[in-house]
Amino acid sequence: xxxxxxxxxxxxxxxxxxxxxxxxxxxxxxxxxxxxxxxxxxxxxxxxxxxxxxxxxxxxxxxxxxxxxxxxxxxxxxxxxxxxxxxxxxxxxxxxxxxxxxxxxxxxxxxxxxxxxxxxxxxxxxxxxxxxxxxxxxxxxxxxxxxxxxxxxxxxxxxxxxxxxxxxxxxxxxxxxxxxxxxxxxxxxxxxxxxxxxxxxxxxxxxxxxxxxxxxxxxxxxxxxxxxxxxxxxxxxxxxxxxxxxxxxxxxxxxxxxxxxxxxxxxxxxxxxxxxxxxxxxxxxxxxxxxxxxxxxxxxxxxxxxxxxxxxxxxxxxxxxxxxxxxxxxxxx
Numbered sequence: 001x002x003x004x005x006x007x008x009x010x011x012x013x014x015x016x017x018x019x020x021x022x023x024x025x026x027x028x029x030x031x032x033x034x035x036x037x038x039x040x041x042x043x044x045x046x047x048x049x050x051x052x053x054x055x056x057x058x059x060x061x062x063x064x065x066x067x068x069x070x071x072x073x074x075x076x077x078x079x080x081x082x083x084x085x086x087x088x089x090x091x092x093x094x095x096x097x098x099x100x101x102x103x104x105x106x107x108x109x110x111x112x113x114x115x116x117x118x119x120x121x122x123x124x125x126x127x128x129x130x131x132x133x134x135x136x137x138x139x140x141x142x143x144x145x146x147x148x149x150x151x152x153x154x155x156x157x158x159x160x161x162x163x164x165x166x167x168x169x170x171x172x173x174x175x176x177x178x179x180x181x182x183x184x185x186x187x188x189x190x191x192x193x194x195x196x197x198x199x200x201x202x203x204x205x206x207x208x209x210x211x212x213x214x215x216x217x218x219x220x221x222x223x224x225x226x227x228x229x230x231x232x233x234x235x236x237x238x239x240x241x242x243x244x245x246x247x248x249x250x251x252x253x254x255x256x257x258x259x260x261x262x263x264x265x266x267x268x269x270x271x272x273x274x275x276x277x278x279x280x281x282x283x284x285x286x287x288x289x290x291x292x293x294x295x296x297x298x299x300x301x302x303x304x305x306x307x308x309x310x311x312x313x314x315x316x317x318x319x320x321x322x323x324x325x326x327x328x329x330x331x332x333x
Contacts, residue, residue: 007099007100007101007199010039010040010100010101011039011040011041011042011098011100012037012039012040012041012042012100012101012102012103012104012117012121012196013041013042013043013044013089013093013100013102013103013104013199014032014041014042014043014044014103014104014105014106014117015043015044015046015086015089015103015104015105015106016028016029016043016044016045016046016106016107016108017046017048017082017085017086017107017108018045018046018047018048018050018054018058018108019047019048019049019050019054019079019108020050020051020052020054021050021054021108021109022047022050022054022057022058022061024108024109024243025045025054025058025108026058026061026065027111028106028107028108028109028110028111029043029045029067029071031111031112031113032106032112032117033067033070035112035114035115035116035117035118037115037117037118038118039117039118039121041070041104041117042070042071042072042098042100043067043070043071043072044071044072044074044089044092044093045058045062045071045072045073045074046073046074046075046076046085046086046088046089047073047074047075047076048076048079048080048081048085049075049076049077049078049079049080055073055075058073059073059075072092074088074089074092076088080213081212081213081214081217081263082192082208082212082213082214082217083207083208083209083210083212083213083214083217083218083221084208084210084212084213086105086207086208087207087208087210090103090199090202090203090207093199094203099199100199101198101199101200102120102121102124102196102197102198102199103196103197103199103202104116104117104120104194104195104196104197105192105193105194105195105196105197106193106194106240107192107193107194107242109193109242109243110137110193110194110240110241110242110243111240111241111242112135112194112239112240113138113239113240113241114237114238114239116135116194116238116239116240117196119135119235119237119238120133120135120196120235120238121196123233123235124196124198127231127233129229129230129231130198130230130231130232130233131197131198131201131202131225131228131230131231131232132189132190132195132196132197132198132201132202132222132225132230132232132233133190133195133196133232133233133234133235134147134148134187134190134191134194134195134196134232134233134234134235134238135147135190135194135195135235135238135239135240136234136235136236136237136238136239136240137191137193137194137240137241137242138239138240138241138242139241139242139243140241140243144180144181145180145191145242146177146178146179146180146191147180147190147191147234148178148182148187148189148190148191148234149176149177149178149187149188149189149190149191149219150174150175150176150178150187150188150189151176151188151189151219151223152176152219152271153174153284154280154283154284154287155171155174155287156171156174156175156176157284157287157288157291158171158287158288158290158291159171159174159175159291160175160176160291161287161288161289161290161291161292161294161295161307161308162290162291162292162294162295162298162307163291163295163307164294164295164298178234182234182236183236184233184234184235184236184237185233185234186231186232186233186234187232187233187234188222188223188226188232189218189219189222189223189232190222190232190233190234191218191242192217192218193240193242194238194240194242195218198230201225201228201230202221202225204228205221205224205225205228207221208220208221209221209270209274211270211274212266212267212270212271213263213266213267214261214263214264214267215263215264215267215268216267216268216270216271217267219271220271220274220275223275257307257309257310258309258310259309259310259311259315260309260315262315262319262329262331262332265315265316265319265320266319266329268320269281269319269320269323269324272284273324278324281324282324282325285316285320285321285324288316289313289316292307292308292312292313295307295308296308311332315332318330318331318332319331
């Protein structure tokens with residue numbers, strides 16, 4: 001376990017990972033700087049090798065707006081994903097010697113709506129056992145979005161795949177998403193779109209697992225924090241508006257209807273194997289397939305539609321099940 005770092009700066013580090021969302025990233029930065037934050041903040045903006053010249057645009061805009069002194073641009077020459085992108089910034093922070101007590105991760109398609117940073121930091125100040133704290137996320141227009149969750153498991157995988165109301169209600173205590181309008185409290189994990197961590201805490205568990213490209217990385221990190229004795233909290237008083245899926249085009253409400261990218265299956269498999277072992281991952285895979293078959297049968301009834309992702313069976317076998325069986329994964333596209 002890493003030694004606790006001494007904090008050489010009382011500022012809060014804000015990290016935004018950009019990919020093809022330069023204008024949205026600039027709006028996210030503006031939403032942070034427009035708030036009256038009692039503590040100093042320094043914003044780190046990492047461009048993940050956006051193919052349309054975002055890095056150049058961002059550099060120009062930071063200079064033009066006079067933000068170059070309070071925003072550091074990290075331009076990558078390849079897209080390394082969300083977790084590894086944050087890890088690059090974490091290591092840069094360590095190298096600078098200016099170690100913050102807290103780090104706030106904000107999606108480029110998110111906007112802080114109130115004094116989110118102060119609210120979350122004050123909460124961590126007052127709750128020493130809390131290692132991560134997430135904000136309440138709303139969709140444009142004010143509709144609440146799911147912001148807090150349970151850890152996924154075999155039962156939740158089956159229930160989500162089957163997507164039958166009666167079964168979902170019976171298995172509600174295992175469902176991953178919590179009610180979007182829950183009150184503040186301890187949870188398993190919170191949305192990575194707006195979450196504040198104790199820097200020492202995530203450093204002690206070696207930051208994000210670099211195996212993940214996208215998806216499940218924040219679930220994995222918060223599970224490791226929990227296993228290390230930390231608490232994860234959701235604070236409803238902190239408000240963020242999130243335009244979900246601007247970079248990835250994968251939205252939670254649509255994730256079971258579009259074809260999922262290969263890295264989604266990679267992340268699902270790695271999460272279960274690394275946290276529960278290959279045997280449990282195989283059982284979870286069987287639960288997903290069983291639920292999907294049941295959902296396909298239910299879709300034959302009037303008024304019901306299929307819930308599985310497009311090309312699910314072939315993709316799941318090629319990219320999730322084959323590696324679990326010790327075979328080489330196959331990719332599409």
